[in-house]
Amino acid sequence: MTTMDYDVIVLGEVLLEVGTSAVFRDGVEARLGCSGDALNAAAAAAAAGARVGLLTRIGDDEVGEGIVARIEELGVDTGLVDRTGGHNGCYLMRADPGGTRGFAYMRRGSAASGLSPDDVRRARLGERARCVLTSGITAALSDTARAAVLAAKEAANEFVYDPNHRPALVGSDEAAATLRAVSEGAKLVTPSHPGETSALLGCGTSEEAARELRALGTEAVAVTCGGDGVLVEAESRDGSWRLPPVPARSVVDQTGAGDVFAGTVTARLALGDELPVAVGLAAAAASLSVGGRGGTGGIPAIGSTREHLATSPGSVSCAG
Ligand SMILES: Nc1ncnc2c1ncn2[C@@H]1O[C@H](COP(=O)(O)OP(=O)(O)OP(=O)(O)O)[C@@H](O)[C@H]1O
Numbered sequence: 439m440t441t442m443d444y445d446v447i448v449l450g451e452v453l454l455e456v457g458t459s460a461v462f463r464d465g466v467e468a469r470l471g472c473s474g475d476a477l478n479a480a481a482a483a484a485a486a487g488a489r490v491g492l493l494t495r496i497g498d499d500e501v502g503e504g505i506v507a508r509i510e511e512l513g514v515d516t517g518l519v520d521r522t523g524g525h526n527g528c529y530l531m532r533a534d535p536g537g538t539r540g541f542a543y544m545r546r547g548s549a550a551s552g553l554s555p556d557d558v559r560r561a562r563l564g565e566r567a568r569c570v571l572t573s574g575i576t577a578a579l580s581d582t583a584r585a586a587v588l589a590a591k592e593a594a595n596e597f598v599y600d601p602n603h604r605p606a607l608v609g610s611d612e613a614a615a616t617l618r619a620v621s622e623g624a625k626l627v628t629p630s631h632p633g634e635t636s637a638l639l640g641c642g643t644s645e646e647a648a649r650e651l652r653a654l655g656t657e658a659v660a661v662t663c664g665g666d667g668v669l670v671e672a673e674s675r676d677g678s679w680r681l682p683p684v685p686a687r688s689v690v691d692q693t694g695a696g697d698v699f700a701g702t703v704t705a706r707l708a709l710g711d712e713l714p715v716a717v718g719l720a721a722a723a724a725s726l727s728v729g730g731r732g733g734t735g736g737i738p739a740i741g742s743t744r745e746h747l748a749t750s751p752g753s754v755s756c757a758g
């Protein structure tokens with residue numbers, strides 16, 4: 439096997455994150471961070487042991503400097519980052535005491551919304567990465583960003599897609615069309631249930647959604663069901679199988695749990711784990727991540743993830 443520069447390249451936008459525990463008003467206390475589904479997933483993939491590059495555009499200003507420094511601090515390579523003109527995207531994130539969140543975006547016209555197939559061509563994904571991970575949020579940034587997602591699907595050796603539907607960014611018909619366009623031949627698709635399975639696939643159960651995506655030609659599907667575990671359907675198995683929930687030690691903020699799942703499972707598959715092992719580790723990492731604040735606040739190192747999975751009731755083996 440030839441040596442590649444990266445195990446995983448993640449395509450998407452990094453956002454400034456302004457986190458509060460109250461509805462926004464003048465003078466409310468807030469916590470500033472860096473997040474966005476692409477960074478959350480890339481950081482999780484790096485924490486899971488992969489060599490990860492982020493393919494994105496970041497504003498060529500002081501805020502952008504801070505964002506690049508944070509990406510590197512999270513163990514993610516910035517060699518594919520284009521420091522371009524324009525402002526960085528931002529979002530207000532409110533986490534209620536139970537961990538449920540609300541988002542408000544300020545990202546229209548952001549630097550990363552200029553992502554295009556040219557960025558994908560320049561990155562030489564097929565030569566440089568075992569696996570590419572991107573999402574419905576990336577495709578919703580702009581028409582050119584959606585084209586970049588489609589180009590990434592074509593160029594990638596292996597392609598993982600997290601539908602991450604955000605109705606504030608894109609209508610469900612367009613998001614569903616993108617999901618259908620990228621599903622054929624994808625290595626893995628990770629919709630969440632019931633939100634995305636119903637809005638994008640019109641399915642009432644996780645099993646139905648998994649079957650629908652498999653019929654579109656996806657090699658494997660992992661439907662994430664919040665605290666209720668993960669439903670997996672793959673080529674190599676008879677029908678579907680369900681990973682029991684990996685109970686969280688504490689639930690502070692569920693923002694980014696799905697991104698941590700997607701980043702971890704992609705990393706572990708790229709590193710050669712079998713699907714059941716990769717899914718188990720991803721669920722354990724996501725379960726730990728809800729104990730921290732913000733999209734990158736609670737991402738565990740792989741050792742803690744393995745230990746958490748091993749001590750979870752009904753745990754599956756994570757050897758290897
Ligand atoms: N309360 C919880 N307890 C344990 N594990 C959780 C909990 N919430 C989420 N998880 C883990 O995270 C995975 C992803 O969660 P979920 O299905 O809510 O993703 P999501 O809606 O895509 O999240 P996001 O869009 O914020 O990234 C779940 O399958 C589960 O493994």
Ligand SMILES: O=C(O)C(=O)C[C@H](O)[C@H](O)CO
Pocket residue numbers: 453473474475476478529541575604693694695696697733
């Ligand atoms: O990337 C985005 O658009 C976000 O909404 C930021 C959040 O961290 C992300 O959605 C959590 O999954």
